[in-house]
Amino acid sequence: MLGARIAGMDVAQLIAPLALALEQGLGAVALADTVFPPPMLGEGINKAARAFAP
Numbered sequence: 371m372l373g374a375r376i377a378g379m380d381v382a383q384l385i386a387p388l389a390l391a392l393e394q395g396l397g398a399v400a401l402a403d404t405v406f407p408p409p410m411l412g413e414g415i416n417k418a419a420r421a422f423a424p
Contacts, residue, residue: 371392373392388415399424
């Protein structure tokens with residue numbers, strides 16, 4: 371992952387896992403394997419990462 375950009379309402383829920391992934395050098399596979407408790411917007415990060423994970 372090279373970077374992330376988020377805009378919209380309730381983005382505070384989304385920025386934390388993306389910032390952590392960037393800081394730790396994690397990729398799409400790690401984000402795809404991460405459990406995001408429902409109902410949270412973070413589930414969208416998981417679904418998007420699964421699209422890029424092999």
